[in-house]
Amino acid sequence: MNTTFPMLIRREFWEHKSLWIAPLVWVGLITLFFTWAVIQGPGNPHAKMMIDAQSTDQMSLNDRDREEMQNAIKLPADKQETFFAVSFLAIFGLISMFMTFVVFFYLIDCLYTERKDRSILFWKSLPVSDAEVVLSKLAVGIIVVPLGVILLAAAMQFLLYIIVWLRLHGSVIGEVMPDWSFVAWLRSQAVALGVTLGGVLWYAPIAAYLLLLSTWAKNKVFLWAVLPPIALPVLEKVFLGSSHVAEFLGRRFGGYIQEMRVDPSAFEASNRGGHVPSVSDVYNAFHLSNVFKTPDMWIGVAAAVALILVAIRIRRFRDDS
Amino acid sequence: MTAIIEARGLSKHYGSTQALRGVDLNIQPGRIVGLIGPNGSGKTTAIKAILGLAGFDGELKVLGRDPRTERNALMEEVCFIADVAVLPRWIKVTQAVELVAGIHPRFDRKRALEFLAKTDIKPDSRVRQLSKGMVTQLHLALILAIDAKLLVLDEPTLGLDLLFRRSFYDNLLNDYFDKERTILVTTHQVEEIENILTDIIFIQRGKIVLDAAMENLGERFMQLVPAAGNVDAARALKPFYEREVFGRVAMLYDGRKQAELAPLGETRAPSVTDLFVAMMQPAGAAASKEAA
Numbered sequence: 001m002n003t004t005f006p007m008l009i010r011r012e013f014w015e016h017k018s019l020w021i022a023p024l025v026w027v028g029l030i031t032l033f034f035t036w037a038v039i040q041g042p043g044n045p046h047a048k049m050m051i052d053a054q055s056t057d058q059m060s061l062n063d064r065d066r067e068e069m070q071n072a073i074k075l076p077a078d079k080q081e082t083f084f085a086v087s088f089l090a091i092f093g094l095i096s097m098f099m100t101f102v103v104f105f106y107l108i109d110c111l112y113t114e115r116k117d118r119s120i121l122f123w124k125s126l127p128v129s130d131a132e133v134v135l136s137k138l139a140v141g142i143i144v145v146p147l148g149v150i151l152l153a154a155a156m157q158f159l160l161y162i163i164v165w166l167r168l169h170g171s172v173i174g175e176v177m178p179d180w181s182f183v184a185w186l187r188s189q190a191v192a193l194g195v196t197l198g199g200v201l202w203y204a205p206i207a208a209y210l211l212l213l214s215t216w217a218k219n220k221v222f223l224w225a226v227l228p229p230i231a232l233p234v235l236e237k238v239f240l241g242s243s244h245v246a247e248f249l250g251r252r253f254g255g256y257i258q259e260m261r262v263d264p265s266a267f268e269a270s271n272r273g274g275h276v277p278s279v280s281d282v283y284n285a286f287h288l289s290n291v292f293k294t295p296d297m298w299i300g301v302a303a304a305v306a307l308i309l310v311a312i313r314i315r316r317f318r319d320d321s
Numbered sequence: 322m323t324a325i326i327e328a329r330g331l332s333k334h335y336g337s338t339q340a341l342r343g344v345d346l347n348i349q350p351g352r353i354v355g356l357i358g359p360n361g362s363g364k365t366t367a368i369k370a371i372l373g374l375a376g377f378d379g380e381l382k383v384l385g386r387d388p389r390t391e392r393n394a395l396m397e398e399v400c401f402i403a404d405v406a407v408l409p410r411w412i413k414v415t416q417a418v419e420l421v422a423g424i425h426p427r428f429d430r431k432r433a434l435e436f437l438a439k440t441d442i443k444p445d446s447r448v449r450q451l452s453k454g455m456v457t458q459l460h461l462a463l464i465l466a467i468d469a470k471l472l473v474l475d476e477p478t479l480g481l482d483l484l485f486r487r488s489f490y491d492n493l494l495n496d497y498f499d500k501e502r503t504i505l506v507t508t509h510q511v512e513e514i515e516n517i518l519t520d521i522i523f524i525q526r527g528k529i530v531l532d533a534a535m536e537n538l539g540e541r542f543m544q545l546v547p548a549a550g551n552v553d554a555a556r557a558l559k560p561f562y563e564r565e566v567f568g569r570v571a572m573l574y575d576g577r578k579q580a581e582l583a584p585l586g587e588t589r590a591p592s593v594t595d596l597f598v599a600m601m602q603p604a605g606a607a608a609s610k611e612a613a
Contacts, residue, residue, distance in 0.1 A: 007423030015411050119409035122460075124374060125401035126424050129393045319375040 004128060008136035009144060016110065019145060022102045023095060027156055030094060034160055038167045053172050081279035084157075084184035085191075089282075091160065092153040092192045096199075099149050103141045107207055108221045110137045111214035111315065130316040134211060138308060141207050142200045150192050157185060184279070191283055198291045202256040205300045208307035215315045251296065259291045323385060325350050325471050325503045326371060330379035332527075333366050340366040342527040343379070348520070350470070351500040355514055356507040357593075358524035359601055364507040367524070368475050371505070372401055384470055397426060400464045403475035408456055410449040414442055421463050433466035436496065454485035461489060465497050472497070474506040478513070490517055515593035523600050530600050539590040543574045547586035555585045562599035573599050 013019055041048040111134070114120040123133065161180055168174035210225055217224045233246035251258075263285040291297055328346040332339070341363045348354050358364050369375040373388030373395060381388060386395050408417060414437065422430045437444070440458050448456055457477065464472065478486040494517055498504060508514055515521075521538075523531040533541065546569050547555035556563075558581070560572030573591055574582065582588045591599075 003423045007420060010423075011416075011420055014413075014416055015409065114409070117410055118407050121374070121401070121403055122408055124372075125396065126421065127393055127396040127426070128424055317376065319369070 004132060005136060008128065008132060009140060012110065012137060012140045015113070016106050016140075018102055019106060019140070020148075023099055023149070023152055026098045027095065027152060030091075031156070031159065031163075035163050038163055051168065051171060051173050079276045079278055080178035081181055081184040081187075082276055082282055083178050084181055085188050085279050085282045087160075088153070088157045088185065088188035089191065091156050092150070092188070092195075095149050095153050095156070096146075096196070099145060103145055103207075104210065104225075106145075107137070107141050107210035108214050108225050110140075111211060111311070112217065112221045131312045134215070134308060134312045134315060138207065138211060141211075142204060146196045146200055150189060150196060153192065154185070154189055157188070187279075187283075191286070194288050195286065198260075198288055198297075199256055201301055202291060202297055204304035205307060206252065208304040208311070212307050212311040212314070215311050215318070252300070255294075255296060256291060259287075259294050259297075261287045261290060263287075324348060324382075325352075326381075326383050326505070328370075328379065328381045331367065331370060331381055332378040333363075333370060333375065340527055341370070341377070344524070344527070344529055346522070346529075346532075348503060348505065350503050352519045353498065353504045353506070353517055354520040354522060355511070355518040355593075356505060356522050356524060357509065357511055357597060358507075359509055362524045363527040364524055365475060366527075368403075368473055368505075368507060372396075372399065372473060398470045399473060400467050400469040400471070401473045401475075402457075402460050402464055402477045403473075404477065404479040408448045408460055411447060413447050414444045414459060417448070417459065417463060421467070425467055427468040428463075429466045429468065431466075433462045436462040436465055436492075454481050457481060457485065457489060461492060465492065470502060472502065472504045474504065476508055477506070478508075478510075486513060490514065493517075511597045512592075512594050518593075521593060523597065525601055531596070535593075538593070538596070541576060542591050542596060543577055543579055543582055543588055544591040544595060545572050545574065545582045545586055545588050546570065547572065551585040555582075558582070558585075562602065564599075 041051050114123060158180075165174070165177065165180075168177055213221055213224045229249055233243060233249065236245050237243055324347050326346055326348040328344055331341055331344040331346070333341040344363070344367060346367075356364050356367065366375070370377040370381060371383050371388060373383075373392035376389065383395060384398055388395055412420070418430060418433050418437075421428050421433070437459070440455065440462070442451060442455050442459055448459070451459065478489050481489070490513070493504070506514060506518075515535075518535055520534050521531065522529055545555055545560070546566070552570055555570075555572055558574065558577060560574050562573040563570055565571075573595065579588050
């Protein structure tokens with residue numbers, strides 16, 4: 001069996017510990033904060049009393065409270081799932097956004113450090129092709145870490161539910177709290193997977209570009225990565241009066257969200273009338289298939305392939321002497 | 322037998338600097354070849370070409386393969402330690418062993434661990450915690466456990482103290498070298514390795530100035546310290562180099578029989594270091610001395 005590629009992937013996590021330490025710390029902080037907030041309860045004494053109430057007698061319910069509670073209890077299964085879907089996707093989003101930064105730093109660093117610490121000739125003394133090396137780093141950034149994020153978010157979703165359940169257990173509110181829904185949980189993983197797949201493909205050219213910088217730049221990779229996208233639009237505006245670069249970059253950075261055409265109204269829950277959107281409204285708010293139908297998506301993927309090929313060539317033939 | 326390394330007209334230039342000028346090489350299996358030259362002579366450029374790390378002009382086959390296009394297959398059978406090919410500083414000793422085991426099809430993990438057990442290297446250490454000598458030992462442990470046909474060493478002991486240098490070459494000879502294997506080692510410290518070499522190649526300004534088997538050196542080269550009255554007669558036999566030692570002149574000859582020289586004074590076989598110093602003189606120095 002060929003163990004080379006898995007070994008190359010493992011080696012990345014040995015060297016770049018931030019890839020697994022940073023998300024664990026982040027998740028730890030979220031959990032701590034969340035647990036503290038849940039234990040603390042709402043600041044409003046009335047609301048706090050409501051949450052802590054062991055029986056309805058302890059609640060000084062007014063008519064509106066009573067109605068809302070009734071609504072909550074009567075919430076159909078589909079709308080209970082909305083509760084899960086929204087909170088699950090929020091947790092997934094929190095971890096994803098954080099890891100985007102971690103992966104950004106990883107990608108600009110990974111092919112640069114091996115030149116900086118002069119270990120590149122050691123790596124080149126092993127029977128591994130430059131393509132395998134570059135692809136292993138790309139795979140870490142756009143496959144392994146994103147999958148890890150989904151797994152971590154899935155675990156977090158369960159953990160945070162348990163924390164809330166423990167807090168409310170035995171109280172009146174606890175009884176109307178929706179039961180853990182395995183189906184809702186699985187379904188939101190599927191949505192996360194789809195959003196991740198679309199995002200990875202959409203942003204692949206940026207990842208490839210960062211890898212290219214990492215293998216090309218003599219030094220100051222961070223500046224090379226950050227400065228041109230900031231400076232070029234400004235220079236174009238000042239000297240040419242146009243803004244093609246800004247449009248191009250805006251499209252690449254924001255296009256994914258644009259193309260998904262997220263419908264914000266699907267998330268609007270209103271106190272009046274206890275309206276809760278149905279879970280299908282929430283899921284259908286993401287028009288993910290649109291992203292895959294946009295030519296820009298596939299032009300970007302083609303650009304990513306080209307950039308990776310260039311990065312492989314640079315690593316193969318670079319001769320720093 | 323097919324050559325391990327065969328080069329014809331190997332050339333390489335960096336901009337206007339000619340690093341290699343038409344180098345021919347033929348290195349046979351089972352040899353320990355010293356590629357010796359001063360800094361900037363083209364040693365490392367030649368090594369880079371052989372390892373497929375840099376492009377070149379001319380013909381070059383290593384183990385019958387073209388290093389430019391078949392580098393990956395080549396590196397399964399070629400190992401490489403260089404002063405500049407340092408192990409990554411973050412890696413742990415155990416990770417390094419595991420890594421090579423996972424990547425190299427010809428790596429014997431047990432051998433590497435056995436070798437490491439004989440050193441002071443702790444398995445949990447990271448490379449950054451090890452001394453330079455220990456890092457080289459670790460690298461050597463990894464390389465010794467690879468069943469390779471060609472081992473290329475580029476200034477492998479640079480910056481190491483004498484004890485580490487000595488044990489490096491001892492280990493290489495005892496634990497690694499056999500008739501199937503070939504070692505190509507570059508250095509500018511000739512005296513250190515002259516006893517282990519089977520062949521020497523002197524390189525200067527991108528050109529090979531000497532390529533000979535050690536066992537032939539004694540026949541080919543002769544050093545003469547002529548008796549006081551015989552200096553002119555000795556010069557007439559055209560030494561290619563002469564220098565003064567304690568007020569007497571020592572001359573080096575290429576291709577003169579001992580019988581020819583012995584009547585003129587004391588003869589002996591020159592050491593590799595003597596030859597190196599003689600041949601690495603700036604071009605024309607020997608000739609100008611002759612004229613003087």
